[in-house]
Amino acid sequence: MYLKEIKMTFIQPCTADAERIRFKAKFSTDISEILPYINADVKDAIYNNKIQSLTIRKEFRIITIYGTNLAVSKAVNESEAYEIMDLVKELVNNTYERKDEIEPLYEMREKPxxxxxxxxxxxxxxxxxxxxxxxxxxxxxxxxxxxIRSCRPIYEEDNKENLEEIKYMLQMMGYE
Ligand code: SF4
Incomplete structure (x- = not known):
């Protein structure tokens, strides 16, 4: 199997929505080479070739895949976090198996x-x-x-929700 294991490394409540969680996980293999193939296959993915990241929005959840790790925001709970890790593993392994049939796409389709x-x-x-x-x-x-840390006014209490929106847009672009 190409990607054998995804291991959770960090989990905590989302800053603006304590009902949801964000988490990070580490891959047992560097999968950077597969990202352009997933980009070609998943039509609403956002691929950033510069920093080798691929983001997929699943309803309100934001799943960003890097070469060696994964960052997810707004997951419902810990058990869903494990389901998302399984889904990503399946997506990577399935794409790897079919990679000879896929024309890799290195461009970003759309960005905020x-x-x-x-x-x-x-x-x-x-x-x-x-x-x-x-x-x-x-x-x-x-x-x-x-x-975003260079803008101090956005960190004021009244701007908390706007800060989260910007963070999500930046995560969509693959920035951590
Ligand atoms: S409010 Fe505007 S000009 Fe002021 S620090 Fe933030 S982004 Fe920069």
Missing amino acids: STLEVYKYLPKLNCKKCGQATCLAFASKLLSGTQN
Whole structure:
């Protein structure tokens, strides 16, 4: 079997929704080579070739697969976490077995727009992040050249839900 084991390494409640959990898990094999094949097969996946990540949204759950590990947000509970790990293992092994029949796809099909990210920023244009405007910061976040931690106002209590939305969009892009 190509991917033999996925082992959970971290689990805790989601920050904005304590009813749900997020978790991380580690693969027994580096599966980076398979990600472009899964990208070709799973039509709504978001593949980021630069950082070798592939994200799949399953209703409200966000599943990001990296070469050697997995990060999942908004899972319902621990038993669902194990089901998701089994699903990922099956997806990887099934794709590996069929890889000679699949044309790998290295491009990202779609990603959140700058305006979608901007919508959730504080829109103060205060320049504390080092950018002239929040819009410029949103664009840098999407290109992976800025970290959300540089925007201090988004960490204020009133912006908690907006921060989570931005984090989910960044996770969709494969950024941790
Ligand atoms: S620190 Fe945040 S609120 Fe201030 S300009 Fe940057 S993105 Fe906008």
